[in-house]
Amino acid sequence: MMEANVEAVKNGGRALPSDLQQTVVVAKYDIMKYLRSRRLLGILIIEALVLVLITALVGTSERPHTVDGVIEQYVGFVSILIVLGATLFGGDAIVSEYQSRTGFLLFPNPVRKSSILAGKFASSVGAMGLVLVTYYAVAIAAGLVMGDGGLSDRVFASLGLSLLYGISAMAVAFLISSIMKGSTGALILTFALFFLILNIITSLIGQLGGTKPWFMIDFAGGTLSYIMSDPYPVDTTMSFEIAPGQSFTTYLFYPEVYLSIGVMVAYAVAAMVLAYIFFRRREMAA
Amino acid sequence: MTEPIVINKLTKDFGGFMAVDDLSLTVPRRSFMGFLGPNGAGKTTTIKILTNMLSASSGEAYLNGVDVTKDPKAALANVGAVVETPEFYPFLTPRETLSYLGELRGMSRQDIERRGREVLETVKMTDWADKRIGKFSKGMKQRVAIAQAILHEPSVIILDEPTSGLDPRGMVEVREILTELKRADYTVFMSSHLLNEVQEVCTDVVLIDHGKLLRSGSVASLVGQASVRRIEVAVLQKVSGELLNKVSKLDGVTELRAAGENQFMFSLKGGVEAQSKALMDLQSIGLNVVSYKESGLALESLYMSLIKDSR
Ligand SMILES: Nc1ncnc2c1ncn2[C@@H]1O[C@H](COP(=O)(O)OP(=O)(O)OP(=O)(O)O)[C@@H](O)[C@H]1O
Numbered sequence: 231m232m233e234a235n236v237e238a239v240k241n242g243g244r245a246l247p248s249d250l251q252q253t254v255v256v257a258k259y260d261i262m263k264y265l266r267s268r269r270l271l272g273i274l275i276i277e278a279l280v281l282v283l284i285t286a287l288v289g290t291s292e293r294p295h296t297v298d299g300v301i302e303q304y305v306g307f308v309s310i311l312i313v314l315g316a317t318l319f320g321g322d323a324i325v326s327e328y329q330s331r332t333g334f335l336l337f338p339n340p341v342r343k344s345s346i347l348a349g350k351f352a353s354s355v356g357a358m359g360l361v362l363v364t365y366y367a368v369a370i371a372a373g374l375v376m377g378d379g380g381l382s383d384r385v386f387a388s389l390g391l392s393l394l395y396g397i398s399a400m401a402v403a404f405l406i407s408s409i410m411k412g413s414t415g416a417l418i419l420t421f422a423l424f425f426l427i428l429n430i431i432t433s434l435i436g437q438l439g440g441t442k443p444w445f446m447i448d449f450a451g452g453t454l455s456y457i458m459s460d461p462y463p464v465d466t467t468m469s470f471e472i473a474p475g476q477s478f479t480t481y482l483f484y485p486e487v488y489l490s491i492g493v494m495v496a497y498a499v500a501a502m503v504l505a506y507i508f509f510r511r512r513e514m515a516a
Numbered sequence: 517m518t519e520p521i522v523i524n525k526l527t528k529d530f531g532g533f534m535a536v537d538d539l540s541l542t543v544p545r546r547s548f549m550g551f552l553g554p555n556g557a558g559k560t561t562t563i564k565i566l567t568n569m570l571s572a573s574s575g576e577a578y579l580n581g582v583d584v585t586k587d588p589k590a591a592l593a594n595v596g597a598v599v600e601t602p603e604f605y606p607f608l609t610p611r612e613t614l615s616y617l618g619e620l621r622g623m624s625r626q627d628i629e630r631r632g633r634e635v636l637e638t639v640k641m642t643d644w645a646d647k648r649i650g651k652f653s654k655g656m657k658q659r660v661a662i663a664q665a666i667l668h669e670p671s672v673i674i675l676d677e678p679t680s681g682l683d684p685r686g687m688v689e690v691r692e693i694l695t696e697l698k699r700a701d702y703t704v705f706m707s708s709h710l711l712n713e714v715q716e717v718c719t720d721v722v723l724i725d726h727g728k729l730l731r732s733g734s735v736a737s738l739v740g741q742a743s744v745r746r747i748e749v750a751v752l753q754k755v756s757g758e759l760l761n762k763v764s765k766l767d768g769v770t771e772l773r774a775a776g777e778n779q780f781m782f783s784l785k786g787g788v789e790a791q792s793k794a795l796m797d798l799q800s801i802g803l804n805v806v807s808y809k810e811s812g813l814a815l816e817s818l819y820m821s822l823i824k825d826s827r
């Protein structure tokens with residue numbers, strides 16, 4: 231036991247922080263990355279421009295508005311904000327440690343990969359949350375100024391759903407980030423996935439295939455805007471006669487709120503578990 | 517008593533290519549172990565396994581008695597490392613980087629503040645302490661890398677070519693830091709291609725090639741064992757074919773070649789006695805010897821002969 235004593239003295243008698251404490255440390259310094267990088271600033275500038283634009287459009291339109299009606303105009307842009315947030319705050323969160331070689335500095339420390347992953351995820355979700363909450367705050371303020379009547383709970387439900395969609399999209403971005411070899415590829419794939427690929431798949435399954443795509447993450451995320459409509463829209467089928475004897479049927483499906491919450495939670499959990507497995511096994515090559 | 521680094525039958529298989537092949541070695545406490553081998557020998561791969569950046573295909577690697585392949589957090593608790601030239605988070609300053617790593621290692625704020633100042637002083641980066649690292653040169657980053665490795669006064673320090681990328685003055689400074697570490701009773705495991713550096717600061721060396729152990733031991737004993745030395749001779753006479761012919765017939769002389777107007781060099785088998793005898797032999801065949809010296813370092817000669825055998 232002499233040996234142990236000598237070592238304790240050597241290390242200044244320090245005990246290692248718990249996994250959770252280290253997670254907080256990782257998150258803290260990762261948040262600093264966003265505060266100092268142009269990404270958070272960039273997304274906030276885009277957000278500000280969009281807010282100004284929508285405010286100008288709503289403000290100059292003649293029709294009378296309710297508070298919710300005004301806010302609904304703003305909510306239309308939220309899913310694009312989430313795509314941008316997931317891309318910029320999640321797309322290269324893991325891969326950059328490998329590609330830009332900062333992993334050589336971080337990984338030899340006595341800290342578990344799970345703490346690193348959790349800390350980074352917390353900070354990315356925090357940045358996303360900041361973007362969304364600011365956006366809704368401005369939208370609500372605009373609604374109260376320009377609209378008539380009161381603020382309904384639907385607005386807060388929409389905010390809640392947007393945060394949940396933000397978290398699950400971020401988890402998918404982290405999964406991409408833990409698999410992809412290059413940062414740029416990871417960023418592009420994350421953006422393309424949420425902006426394009428998922429939408430195409432979802433409409434192939436739904437509008438054309440006639441199967442309700444309740445299990446698709448972007449479909450579930452749609453709840454954040456549909457929740458603003460009163461009453462909540464219901465599934466419909468539309469048939470068009472395109473030529474005599476030939477008709478074309480399209481389906482309009484709407485996500486159910488509680489099922490969609492479950493789907494988004496499932497995506498978030500599954501993606502983060504997979505991201506952890508890939509991250510843990512991933513080697514610091516070159 | 518557990519030794520600070522124990523590597524046991526360690527193997528790393530990169531899809532059929534054995535970068536580390538059944539390697540076993542022990543770094544004794546308070547030793548300063550040089551880790552040598554030609555390019556591609558497997559040094560960095562071994563060090564990456566020790567520092568939790570690569571998984572091992574088989575075998576174990578213990579740091580302070582804990583297998584890093586099983587419990588990296590506990591194994592690395594008391595270790596500082598510089599692996600290759602790491603990159604830093606460009607948005608942080610050296611001081612903030614040290615705070616980040618110090619907090620991860622469980623240092624208190626005062627501790628980080630005090631040690632941070634000390635180690636930045638040690639690597640002569642005090643003036644840069646509050647500048648973002650983003651635009652630092654390679655050598656400046658290497659200095660910060662060394663600073664973070666010793667920040668928490670770990671009992672074990674693992675360095676992969678710590679002087680690579682440094683200017684000549686930087687190399688001398690790092691060598692001074694290393695010498696200081698030696699005095700301060702750290703255990704250091706350091707890969708390097710600079711044999712003079714190794715001979716100067718290391719107490720022990722281990723030499724590997726093709727991922728396999730070739731030789732290990734104390735620097736003193738290995739240097740003593742060097743069986744072939746390279747000798748450089750300058751004479752008053754012009755070095756002619758006839759002269760070289762005579763020299764080549766002397767005892768133990770091989771690989772003789774001219775090295776300029778009045779110089780030649782050769783390899784000599786045997787120890788110091790043979791070296792002294794060869795000088796008398798040269799004089800006895802009528803040469804006016806101006807200078808007579810062993811070329812390069814004893815360690816270098818040993819390295820060369822061992823590597824040649826393993827090729
Ligand atoms: N990720 C990898 N995948 C495949 N082969 C690899 C990988 N990393 C290293 N190698 C191979 O393993 C061998 C050992 O490489 P390593 O970097 O350990 O050598 P080294 O002794 O550090 O060499 P150097 O002195 O040049 O730094 C090399 O042949 C290298 O090509």
Ligand SMILES: [Mg+2]
Nearest residue numbers: 559560561676
């Ligand atoms: Mg190397």
